[in-house]
Amino acid sequence: MTPVRLVIAEDTLSMQAILQQIFTPDQGFELLALCNNGRELIEAVARNRPDVIITDLDMPVMDGVTAIQTLRQRWPDIPILVFSNSFILHRSRGSLSAADVGATDILFKPPSVSRQSLPQIAGLLRERVRAAASARPVPATTRPKGPAQASEADVAPLLRRWPRIDYIAIGTSTGGPQTLRTVLGRLPKLFRQTVLVTQHMDAAFMLQFADWLDTQIAPRVRIPGQGERLRPAHVYVAPGDVHMTVEQDTIRLSSAPPEHSCRPAADPLFRSLIPHARHTCALVLTGIGQDGALGLKQLREAGALTLAQDEDSSVVWGMPGTAVRLGAAEAVWSDHALAGFLETLTTRKED
Template sequence: MNPVRVMIVEDSAVVRQLLAHIVSRDPRLALAAALDSAEAALAELERVRPDVISMDIRLPGMDGLEATRRIMAERPTPIVVIADAVEERGLRISMNALRAGALTVVEKPLGPSREGWEGVAEAICTQLYIMSQVPVIRRRPSALAVPRPAPALPGATRPSLVGIAASTGGPPALARVLGALPSDFAVPVLVVQHMGAPFMEGFAAWLDGLVGPRVGIARDRELPRPGHVYVAPGDRHLGVTGGGLMQVSEAPPVGGQRPAADVLFSSMARFLGPRGMGILLTGMGEDGARGLATLHGAGGLTLAEDETTAVVYGMPAAAARLGGVSALLPLDLIGPRLLRAVGAEPS
């Protein structure tokens, strides 16, 4: 199998050289180009034809967000955003780049002398390799706006808690679903999103600026409140307890994931039964499938994103194969179905 061709877009000569070194030493990858601006990347895109792009966000001239938009419009290519996890403006741009079509965000390397260097380098290479396999295409507008109503589902118990999980493609999908909810949404929402731990605070803050309910990081032993969305902290599981509190834990990864959607949905099945509602959105792999099936078996309403809108149909497909999905819905119908489940009709 031929190695994955990587285009690096990074204005810092030091970081560009570092990324080139990281890519060149991984046998799964091949360095196709290393460029210092978005303009240069766009000019070389058709000639180089990379399999995946490593995209800096803070670039001179055109920034990484606009570059992502242009690439996804002109020659859709998997994009991995390389960002500084502590730089607030850069984090906002990174999250908006995900909304514009980038697939994931990983931490910018700081050099071999820094603690955790090998882990960061491995994470970059692994994400570049994995994301190169994701088929990114221009979707026709009509494919995302199918004017059919959500199917009627059997009368279910009104949920007292909603759990939502996503992986690749998740941030924009979550923004769409949560964006359909009013600020006084009557039920608390718990969210598991697969993303590097350093980015979770910025991700929650970004979501908070986009949707009606308040969004923040979940805290252990806190009582979830209506009108609030609680995001699992980086590298921590999120679940619920028998007393209705949130449980944040350092238990071992489940299926290679921490946080794991299976942990959230399984705890909801155990302690809430038919009063729990689970939603599984776009994502690679099978995390959440077993937990959602368990919640479905306990009487909870379970929804999953349909293949027509999912960036990666892996997680929803796995849940559907296990018979754990009450309904598969295109993304734009999930928010309205959620509103109906709690007795609030879409406006």
């Protein structure tokens, strides 16, 4: 098996030593360079052209956000995994998130790593790096990768078959932040539906992620609490490390075991909407793994309108690809086409 070739930027010596333990040849990795800051990272990438880049955000000399901006301009096809204790870097000239500059994936860096926690962290990092190696690059801007609008011939029959939608439910993982910004980016500020999102992300990032998404789209974005009543024109993002479900227009949060190694997971959310299937539109977007695919299929069988992101516009076509292979999706569209459809869905006059 060809090893995954890596260049890493991390400014703390203790974490550098841990990363050297994790990414070894016997695990299928070749560590080409270990850099102390963003400037060294850019130079190392120029010399080595790795398969995957791993970088912190907060570093001396040149921070990770600035480095990613340069890397995206010069080598747009190299996947970048951010390994940091923050989703957003606050700088004197303004704040930018890892999603703003086109990071492929974002993983939380714990303040310390014990002997007991090292195997779990190592396994997660290796899995995400391998996934990044096969992922498509994430653009910092949202240029269409597929049709910018689904055709009227495709959209009109769906609107007739589902004359009233109350819930829009979404499951996503790798590449999700930027894709959600696109897919939800054309929603109006006011509309009658409720949007529910399960994004696979470390619990430590969820509040920052929701706050960031709130600045990117027109509707209100929030992390809900237990028992919170659903409101129209709100986007509810599942909190970290709990499953989010719906019961009688109320949010239920559960510490039930992870599904597909994920908590929150999309499948529990989708299953909870089966009683409301005829008034639900569910989407599975870019992401590694299989979460959401079976739940989407169950929703379709119960009468829901189900959609999946196409392969060309997905960063990783794992979750949506599985859904398509299961026959779970009524339609398969690009991220921009999905955005146009949701705009039409939320602005139409319903009977």
